[in-house]
Amino acid sequence: GQQLNQSPQSMFIQEGEDVSMNCTSSSIFNTWLWYKQDPGEGPVLLIALYKAGELTSNGRLTAQFGITRKDSFLNISASIPSDVGIYFCAGQFPDSGGSNYKLTFGKGTLLTVNP
Amino acid sequence: KAGVTQTPRYLIKTRGQQVTLSCSPISGHRSVSWYQQTPGQGLQFLFEYFSETQRNKGNFPGRFSGRQFSNSRSEMNVSTLELGDSALYLCASSLEGVNSPLHFGNGTRLTVT
Numbered sequence: 131g132q133q134l135n136q137s138p139q140s141m142f143i144q145e146g147e148d149v150s151m152n153c154t155s156s157s158i159f160n161t162w163l164w165y166k167q168d169p170g171e172g173p174v175l176l177i178a179l180y181k182a183g184e185l186t187s188n189g190r191l192t193a194q195f196g197i198t199r200k201d202s203f204l205n206i207s208a209s210i211p212s213d214v215g216i217y218f219c220a221g222q223f224p225d226s227g228g229s230n231y232k233l234t235f236g237k238g239t240l241l242t243v244n245p
Numbered sequence: 246k247a248g249v250t251q252t253p254r255y256l257i258k259t260r261g262q263q264v265t266l267s268c269s270p271i272s273g274h275r276s277v278s279w280y281q282q283t284p285g286q287g288l289q290f291l292f293e294y295f296s297e298t299q300r301n302k303g304n305f306p307g308r309f310s311g312r313q314f315s316n317s318r319s320e321m322n323v324s325t326l327e328l329g330d331s332a333l334y335l336c337a338s339s340l341e342g343v344n345s346p347l348h349f350g351n352g353t354r355l356t357v358t
Contacts, residue, residue, distance in 0.1 A: 163346050172249070172335050172349035173288075180344050218288070222346075232278070232301060233347060235288040 133157075136219050136236025143209055144244050151217060151239045152203040159221035162195050162202040163233065167216045176217075177204070209243050216240050247272065249350035251336050257356045263324040266353045270317050270338030277319040278347060279311060282333040291334075294319055295341070326357045 136153045143149060153162070161180055165173035177188050179195035179202060186193055192205045202221075206213055220233040250269040258264050270277050279291040290303040294313035311321040317338075323330055333354050337347035 161344070161346070165349075170351070170354075172251075172337075172351045175346055175348060178344075178346045220288075232290050232293065232303075233280075233288075237287050 134219060134221055134234055134236040136239060138239060139237065140240040140242070142242045142244065145209060145211060147209055149206040149209055149213075149241060150203060151219075152201060153219035153221075153236045154201040155221055155234075156200070157221070157223070157234075158199040159223050159234075160199070161222035162193070163220040163222065164191075164193050164202070164204045165218045165220060167218065167238070169215075173218055206241075209241075211243050211245050214241060214243050249336055249338050249348055251334075251350035251353050253353060254351065255354045255356075257358065258326050259358050260326055260328060262326050263322060264326060264355060265320055265322045266334055266336075266355075268319045268321075268336030268338075268350060270319070270336075271348055274338035274340055274348075275317050276339045276341060276345075277313055277317060278337045278339075279319070279321050280335045280337065280349075281305070282335055282352070283331075288335070291321065323355075328357050331355060331357045 134153050134155050163178050164176045167173045177193040182199050184195040190207045216238040218238045219236040252267045276295045278293040280288050282288045292302045293300050297313045308324045313319045333352045335352045337349045339345045339347045
């Protein structure tokens, strides 16, 4: 089945630093999504990417959909304490009927920001 | 617009019991999916419902089942609970269409003792 390799598993950085994390897969995806999960809550969608090569920003966050459709990265600039959490990448490939139900998730990157 | 609502937030059950979890999707979303999240396995797809029909199912035993009502609300049921069923169960809803990402609720934390 499809699997995503997300790295790094964890990061410990100082406030103000930039952060980069990525996901790779042996399978292609039509959509890449990045979510953030805080303790005790569900994943919250940060950025959605729909086209190979697409570069999209959401405030201090920037994500790209790899040209090969097998990878994506997420950058966070000028990190702040509230960026702490677990970041997940997810790939989506609709079934033959066009249903977009199923996400394949990476294992997550635990980000800790030291004030 | 209200987000995805899951109830209850926490549940403690004993082995052998059954449990029912509830999910109300975002208004207008007709697709509802369920995921299990554990520290070891991460987020794994359980099943997806659309218009009261299960369209897709993940690799979980038959003890895991669900249903969807005409108002798109969904429930999932786990029978004959095992210790390994302890997890965060997440519900997600989406619009129909390939460019419609999943939006998650805050989950139900199930502990089986």
